[in-house]
Amino acid sequence: xxxxxxxxxxxxxxxxxxxxALILIVxxxxxxxxxxxxxxxxxxxxxxxxxxxYFDVLSRxxxxxxxxxxxxxxxxxxxxxxxxxxxxxxxxxxSGLVLAIFLGNVKGxxxxxxxxxxxxxxxxxxxxxxxxxxxxxxxxxxxxxxNLLGFEQLTRTWTAFPDTALFALIFGSVWxxxxxxxxxxxxxxxxxxxxxxxxxxxxxxxxxxxxxxxxLPLLKPITxxxxxxxxxxxxxxxxIVFVATxxxxxxxxxxxxxxxxxxxxxxxxxxxxAVVATFLTLLTLLVTVGMTRYMVRK
Amino acid sequence: xxxxxxxxSTIIIHAVAWSAxxxxxxxxxxxxxxxxxxxxxxxxxxxxxxxxxxxxxxFAEAWNHPTAPLGEGIGNSFLVAIxxxxxxxxxxxxxxxxxxRFSFPIRNYIFLTxxxxxxxxxxxxxxxxxxxxxxxxxxxxxxxxVLVHSAWGLAWIILFMRNFFSTLPIExxxxxxxxxxxxxxxxxxxxxxxxxxALASVAxxxxxxxxxxxxxxxxxxxxxxxxxxxxxxxxxxxxxxxDWGVLSAASILLMAVPVLIFALLQKYYIRGMIGWTIxx
Numbered sequence: 001x002x003x004x005x006x007x008x009x010x011x012x013x014x015x016x017x018x019x020x021a022l023i024l025i026v027x028x029x030x031x032x033x034x035x036x037x038x039x040x041x042x043x044x045x046x047x048x049x050x051x052x053x054y055f056d057v058l059s060r061x062x063x064x065x066x067x068x069x070x071x072x073x074x075x076x077x078x079x080x081x082x083x084x085x086x087x088x089x090x091x092x093x094x095s096g097l098v099l100a101i102f103l104g105n106v107k108g109x110x111x112x113x114x115x116x117x118x119x120x121x122x123x124x125x126x127x128x129x130x131x132x133x134x135x136x137x138x139x140x141x142x143x144x145x146x147n148l149l150g151f152e153q154l155t156r157t158w159t160a161f162p163d164t165a166l167f168a169l170i171f172g173s174v175w176x177x178x179x180x181x182x183x184x185x186x187x188x189x190x191x192x193x194x195x196x197x198x199x200x201x202x203x204x205x206x207x208x209x210x211x212x213x214x215x216l217p218l219l220k221p222i223t224x225x226x227x228x229x230x231x232x233x234x235x236x237x238x239x240i241v242f243v244a245t246x247x248x249x250x251x252x253x254x255x256x257x258x259x260x261x262x263x264x265x266x267x268x269x270x271x272x273x274a275v276v277a278t279f280l281t282l283l284t285l286l287v288t289v290g291m292t293r294y295m296v297r298k
Numbered sequence: 299x300x301x302x303x304x305x306x307s308t309i310i311i312h313a314v315a316w317s318a319x320x321x322x323x324x325x326x327x328x329x330x331x332x333x334x335x336x337x338x339x340x341x342x343x344x345x346x347x348x349x350x351x352x353x354x355x356x357f358a359e360a361w362n363h364p365t366a367p368l369g370e371g372i373g374n375s376f377l378v379a380i381x382x383x384x385x386x387x388x389x390x391x392x393x394x395x396x397x398x399r400f401s402f403p404i405r406n407y408i409f410l411t412x413x414x415x416x417x418x419x420x421x422x423x424x425x426x427x428x429x430x431x432x433x434x435x436x437x438x439x440x441x442x443x444v445l446v447h448s449a450w451g452l453a454w455i456i457l458f459m460r461n462f463f464s465t466l467p468i469e470x471x472x473x474x475x476x477x478x479x480x481x482x483x484x485x486x487x488x489x490x491x492x493x494x495x496a497l498a499s500v501a502x503x504x505x506x507x508x509x510x511x512x513x514x515x516x517x518x519x520x521x522x523x524x525x526x527x528x529x530x531x532x533x534x535x536x537x538x539x540x541d542w543g544v545l546s547a548a549s550i551l552l553m554a555v556p557v558l559i560f561a562l563l564q565k566y567y568i569r570g571m572i573g574w575t576i577x578x
């Protein structure tokens with residue numbers, strides 16, 4: 001066998017490994033994404049309007065409602081997504097970390113972990129339904145708790161009122177998602193060598209100092225991963241809102257993903273929907289690229 | 299003194315851990331109670347046990363629901379989820395192996411593309427994918443939905459498999475190459491059998507992802523008898539009266555599949571999840 005025939009044959013068989021994946025991804029992922037970007041620059045009449053679509057759609061009250069920002073919900077889907085991130089990210093990150101640390105030295109920890117992780121395994125469509133049930137007046141356990149603590153004014157069907165609907169969804173989503181950060185932190189804690197802690201103990205370090213100086217820095221790559229994945233999840237949130245409130249009442253719990261769906265498949269305004277979809281995609285790519293670059297630099 | 303101090307902190311840690319578990323399990327418990335008890339009993343809270351007459355009535359009603367029978371939906375979901383798990387697994391194993399073993403100039407760019415694909419929302423393909431499937435005559439057809447799910451899952455499976463393949467020792471493959479085996483033969487006869495644990499992780503995660511999916515089914519499947527299980531849940535809610543008994547029973551039936559898989563194959567699930575996040 002000569003080298004001349006060997007190399008081309010090897011190249012052909014090599015490319016065969018990629019062709020099926022390439023066809024599927026190009027046809028059903030890359031082309032549709034580019035097509036969405038493309039139609040976002042056109043008016044429904046077919047006229048090219050460039051970025052004007054973006055100025056028009058992103059300044060609508062459904063996206064950002066400037067007048068209502070100080071008055072309460074609805075404040076626009078983009079603002080709701082931002083509020084979601086501001087509440088959900090620190091809460092789920094912190095509770096996941098605390099649980100992972102506490103469960104490190106608990107008997108029966110695997111049962112507790114499985115119970116908390118159940119929310120991650122549950123279909124989000126069911127998760128949304130359960131959280132609505134949990135916040136329902138009469139049958140829901142949250143209201144019973146508020147009643148017990150004497151907050152009668154909060155005893156109501158949370159998802160039915162504009163000023164509480166979004167918060168019910170956000171707190172419910174913390175309950176569903178905490179299992180994610182807990183499992184990742186647990187895996188990360190298991191990789192920290194025990195002698196680090198023993199050395200710290202011998203040096204007379206306090207538990208808090210040990211945590212702050214040893215555990216937290218070593219968990220940094222995991223924290224970054226959890227933050228990235230959590231923000232992506234929060235930006236893409238759809239099922240929970242769809243089943244629990246449909247974005248209501250009166251758009252008070254609407255989010256970008258659901259807004260896009262309603263524009264495209266309820267109002268059949270494909271161009272405006274493409275603008276929202278492209279904008280949402282840009283946000284997710286920004287988060288991913290930013291985090292990847294940060295991690296590579298480290 | 300020391301022993302007492304340790305015991306106190308141990309008690310606190312255990313108390314916190316178990317109350318956390320209780321808080322997290324409470325909503326599920328509520329749904330279970332609503333599912334097995336008549337609505338009249340739980341209307342003032344499922345935690346009151348003045349009367350307690352459990353039955354499977356709600357489960358039967360959800361399964362044979364007049365407008366959205368869940369039994370049919372669960373069958374449909376299996377019809378979609380099984381091929382939508384197997385196809386991307388085979389396709390992505392090939393590509394992942396290619397990434398791990400061969401070097402070529404644009405490899406790093408393709409790799410970056412794979413990572414970016416994992417980040418984008420499904421909304422960004424929704425309208426064109428509907429039009430493509432309409433063009434191909436595959437709207438309201440499971441083949442269309444299976445193809446989209448396969449393509450959508452490929453990115454993370456390729457990444458996961460590549461990471462796995464790069465941990466395998468290359469010496470065995472080189473020995474086979476010296477013996478004159480072709481690339482494909484090496485892949486099928488030697489590499490693939492070694493990857494069974496990784497494939498198990500992929501299968502568990504991809505199956506659950508497809509089973510739990512709602513959005514892609516929502517835009518591609520609309521005939522009442524073809525609707526998947528997840529699509530039937532919102533339809534059962536009713537416009538004016540929310541029948542929590544039937545809804546809860548339906549929720550439990552729908553989540554039983556992923557929960558069972560998780561209970562039986564937890565090791566593979568966790569490994570898969572950690573693999574595609576931490577190493578990714």
